[in-house]
Amino acid sequence: MKNLTPLAQTYLDRFDAARRSLPGHASPAVTALRESGLARFKALDFPGRKVEEWRFTNLSPLTKGIEAMEAPATSLPVAEFKTPHVMTFINGRFSHANSALGELPKGLTLTSFASELDAGNSTLLESDAEDSRAVVALNTAFMEDGFVLTAAENTTLDTSILIRFVSLDGTADNARHMRNIIRLGKNATVTLLEEHAGADGHAYFANPVTDIALEEGARLNHYKFQAESNTAFHLATTDCEVPAGAHYENFSLSTGARLSRNEITTRITGDKALSSLNGAYLIRGHQHCDTTTITRHLVPENESKQVYKGILDDDAQGVFQGKIQIVPDAQKVSGDQLSRALLLSDRASVAVKPELEIHADDVKCSHGASSGELDEDALFYLQSRGIDGKTARKMLIDAFLADVLDEITDEAVRSFFAAITARWMEEV
Amino acid sequence: MLEIKDLHATVGDKEILKGINLTIKAGEIHAVMGPNGAGKSTLSYVLAGREGYEVTSGDVLYKGENLLDLSPDERACRGIFLAFQYPVEIPGVASATFLKTAYNAQRKFRGESEVDAMEFLKLVREKTKELDIKDDMLKRAVNVGFSGGEKKRNEVLQMSLLEPDLMLLDETDSGLDIDALKIAADGVNRLRSPERAGLIITHYQRLLDYIVPDFVHVLADGKIVKSGDKSLALELEEKGYAALSAA
Ligand SMILES: Nc1ncnc2c1ncn2[C@@H]1O[C@H](COP(=O)(O)OP(=O)(O)OP(=O)(O)O)[C@@H](O)[C@H]1O
Numbered sequence: 001m002k003n004l005t006p007l008a009q010t011y012l013d014r015f016d017a018a019r020r021s022l023p024g025h026a027s028p029a030v031t032a033l034r035e036s037g038l039a040r041f042k043a044l045d046f047p048g049r050k051v052e053e054w055r056f057t058n059l060s061p062l063t064k065g066i067e068a069m070e071a072p073a074t075s076l077p078v079a080e081f082k083t084p085h086v087m088t089f090i091n092g093r094f095s096h097a098n099s100a101l102g103e104l105p106k107g108l109t110l111t112s113f114a115s116e117l118d119a120g121n122s123t124l125l126e127s128d129a130e131d132s133r134a135v136v137a138l139n140t141a142f143m144e145d146g147f148v149l150t151a152a153e154n155t156t157l158d159t160s161i162l163i164r165f166v167s168l169d170g171t172a173d174n175a176r177h178m179r180n181i182i183r184l185g186k187n188a189t190v191t192l193l194e195e196h197a198g199a200d201g202h203a204y205f206a207n208p209v210t211d212i213a214l215e216e217g218a219r220l221n222h223y224k225f226q227a228e229s230n231t232a233f234h235l236a237t238t239d240c241e242v243p244a245g246a247h248y249e250n251f252s253l254s255t256g257a258r259l260s261r262n263e264i265t266t267r268i269t270g271d272k273a274l275s276s277l278n279g280a281y282l283i284r285g286h287q288h289c290d291t292t293t294i295t296r297h298l299v300p301e302n303e304s305k306q307v308y309k310g311i312l313d314d315d316a317q318g319v320f321q322g323k324i325q326i327v328p329d330a331q332k333v334s335g336d337q338l339s340r341a342l343l344l345s346d347r348a349s350v351a352v353k354p355e356l357e358i359h360a361d362d363v364k365c366s367h368g369a370s371s372g373e374l375d376e377d378a379l380f381y382l383q384s385r386g387i388d389g390k391t392a393r394k395m396l397i398d399a400f401l402a403d404v405l406d407e408i409t410d411e412a413v414r415s416f417f418a419a420i421t422a423r424w425m426e427e428v
Numbered sequence: 429m430l431e432i433k434d435l436h437a438t439v440g441d442k443e444i445l446k447g448i449n450l451t452i453k454a455g456e457i458h459a460v461m462g463p464n465g466a467g468k469s470t471l472s473y474v475l476a477g478r479e480g481y482e483v484t485s486g487d488v489l490y491k492g493e494n495l496l497d498l499s500p501d502e503r504a505c506r507g508i509f510l511a512f513q514y515p516v517e518i519p520g521v522a523s524a525t526f527l528k529t530a531y532n533a534q535r536k537f538r539g540e541s542e543v544d545a546m547e548f549l550k551l552v553r554e555k556t557k558e559l560d561i562k563d564d565m566l567k568r569a570v571n572v573g574f575s576g577g578e579k580k581r582n583e584v585l586q587m588s589l590l591e592p593d594l595m596l597l598d599e600t601d602s603g604l605d606i607d608a609l610k611i612a613a614d615g616v617n618r619l620r621s622p623e624r625a626g627l628i629i630t631h632y633q634r635l636l637d638y639i640v641p642d643f644v645h646v647l648a649d650g651k652i653v654k655s656g657d658k659s660l661a662l663e664l665e666e667k668g669y670a671a672l673s674a675a
């Protein structure tokens with residue numbers, strides 16, 4: 001048998017000791033799940049670059065093992081996004097003291113995944129046993145906490161929920177295998193913002209897996225701000241099922257991590273369903289940011305849209321892989337995808353792989369991809385009117401990003417994200 | 429105001445300006461005419477400070493200072509304005525934002541307080557009215573989807589707003605209809621004063637009926653080959669540049 005990567009081997013070595021303290025250890029069902037996850041992970045290992053889906057993202061800086069770095073532990077930063085509903089996870093565990101769930105409407109529950117596992121509630125994870133993705137299998141073996149959000153039929157929450165995943169140190173067992181579950185009943189509406197953050201200099205591996213199921217007519221605005229430490233690894237996997245009349249809106253803003261991947265799969269299973277996946281990534285230095293989407297239209301008459309924009313400075317590397325699948329007979333489907341990258345340095349690069357797998361003939365699909373530098377003519381034009389070079393560059397970068405931020409329906413989140421991007425640009 | 433001495437400039441590896449000498453005093457308007465590819469736009473870009481237009485020898489003094497040391501925005505703030513032959517489209521940047529940013533940048537440079545959105549809007553409205561420009565243009569992205577003539581009017585609008593000391597107009601007349609030409613010329617004439625000067629590049633004598641120049645120069649193959657008063661433009665109109673080089 002071939003050798004496992006060093007990090008995979010540590011996970012195998014660590015499992016026996018770890019599972020005795022992981023949540024749900026008293027539950028045979030949970031234990032069985034963890035064991036099956038470990039077995040699959042052992043067979044798979046972390047994906048190497050020969051695995052087609054990971055061709056552009058080289059995990060070897062992670063898999064050779066994370067070096068703990070000398071960086072002082074920090075304290076929890078105050079949340080910048082203001083909302084009465086805040087759930088906080090510190091170093092991978094729910095922190096009651098730093099959470100304020102506020103008054104949630106009847107029918108809506110927000111609990112910690114660890115408490116669900118400890119209660120032996122493994123039914124949340126039925127689909128897990130067959131998952132063939134290595135990072136998901138690893139998560140199943142080691143999942144330790146996360147949020148579980150359920151909303152009963154017709155439940156509406158007007159204000160956003162903020163979920164914070166904050167890493168305050170980067171030592172010892174420096175992994176965060178978060179497992180999040182979202183279940184929205186018929187016509188329920190919820191807006192959720194996830195923040196993933198860690199202070200620069202802390203090295204750790206965040207491996208969140210989020211499983212979402214919407215029922216008919218439900219709407220989820222699902223936003224994510226990834227601002228992990230500049231020495232951290234962040235590999236996120238999100239799955240969402242979108243049935244008839246449901247609307248899943250996702251927007252991911254990524255500015256952090258040394259290496260990150262945001263993989264989202266939506267399964268569109270009903271008519272008049274809409275999957276809207278958007279995002280922006282702003283990276284510099286040696287950061288690597290991978291966005292991978294898989295959109296599966298499984299029945300006729302529904303829609304998917306995607307707009308992703310990246311701004312890359314220095315030696316940063318971006319990846320966009322977008323697959324749109326339309327199965328036979330899924331007629332009258334529309335699928336649009338756009339990915340654009342702005343390269344602020346000639347060492348920055350982006351790899352783009354759009355994939356359309358269309359097996360129905362009466363569909364409307366489009367994809368566009370571009371990458372380029374700031375328009376020198378436009379820069380000169382602005383400067384020739386008295387606008388200094390730095391401001392002129394900022395105006396053009398702003399203009400590049402503006403329309404993707406417009407995809408965010410929630411106004412508060414939109415202005416929060418606009419503030420973050422503006423701050424990032426201060427350093428351009 | 430402007431002194432150009434034996435100016436040589438290259439674009440890429442090609443020498444385009446081959447020894448230009450030209451002095452423009454405050455209060456004067458100079459017209460520059462000349463065949464396609466002679467280097468007229470190149471001269472205007474060198475004066476405005478465009479990257480890639482390399483001065484290999486010679487000097488340019490503006491208000492007694494070495495102009496070539498200054499960045500394009502510093503030149504603009506010190507009063508140089510170039511109306512582009514081909515104005516640039518800038519998707520995603522609203523015209524109003526652009527104009528206000530430029531206007532305030534120049535005020536700030538002069539140590540004046542910045543104007544707020546309301547005050548600025550009032551000012552722009554005055555100018556758009558003078559120049560017969562539709563206000564909805566301000567909401568659109570800079571030059572995006574503008575017709576050829578609209579782009580040129582937009583250049584004149586910016587110039588009227590920024591009130592430069594040295595106006596450089598590169599074929600602002602091409603693309604303008606007859607009425608618009610007159611309106612644009614009025615815009616330039618309103619700015620004319622004993623403290624200001626202008627360099628007007630054009631192919632057509634007609635513009636010079638409206639903006640009457642003090643001097644007319646012919647630029648051919650990177651050099652000024654002939655200078656005269658406004659009658660030179662009429663003569664060129666009649667005989668063309670071929671007659672000039674034959675003479
Ligand atoms: N980037 C470039 N690379 C190489 N040659 C260039 C470049 N830009 C301009 N040129 C050349 O420089 C010469 C002068 O161009 P310029 O635009 O200054 O001419 P012009 O006098 O303004 O002509 P027109 O009347 O057609 O506007 C032309 O031969 C042109 O092809």
Ligand SMILES: [Mg+2]
Nearest residue numbers: 468469470513
């Ligand atoms: Mg020209």
